[in-house]
Amino acid sequence: xxxxxxxxxxxVQAGGSLRLSCAASVNIFSAYTMGWYRxxxxxxxxxxxxxxxxGLTHYADSVKGRFTISRDNAKNTVYLQMNSLxxxxxxxxxxxxxxxxxxxxxGTLVTVSS
Numbered sequence: 399x400x401x402x403x404x405x406x407x408x409x410v411q412a413g414g415s416l417r418l419s420c421a422a423s424v425n426i427f428s429a430y431t432m433g434w435y436r437x438x439x440x441x442x443x444x445x446x447x448x449x450x451x452x453g454l455t456h457y458a459d460s461v462k463g464r465f466t467i468s469r470d471n472a473k474n475t476v477y478l479q480m481n482s483l484x485x486x487x488x489x490x491x492x493x494x495x496x497x498x499x500x501x502x503x504x505g506t507l508v509t510v511s512s
Contacts, residue, residue, distance in 0.1 A: 400501040402493045407506030418478040420493030431496045432476040440467035483510045
């Protein structure tokens with residue numbers, strides 16, 4: 399059973415930073431493509447960033463240059479460093495692990511005040 403546990407969300411002022419973490423209980427974590435997605439009420443969940451097993455990264459245009467995704471395979475953890483946060487970044491952020499199947503965490507709330 400794959401479990402993903404996000405942490406690091408909270409309230410921050412616009413322009414501030416937060417670092418999200420996602421601890422994964424999976425076998426062969428290094429084989430998974432890991433990702434961060436976010437969702438606000440009434441909207442579809444949207445991709446924020448992904449990182450492949452080989453370390454290739456992909457970002458949504460809205461976060462390029464501000465967010466950085468990284469992974470530590472020794473710790474089975476993926477991170478999302480979020481800088482220069484904007485009120486429109488406010489959302490529940492979900493961790494995703496994808497290989498043959500896709501798994502989701504329960505999410506962590508990020509609130510950016512103006």
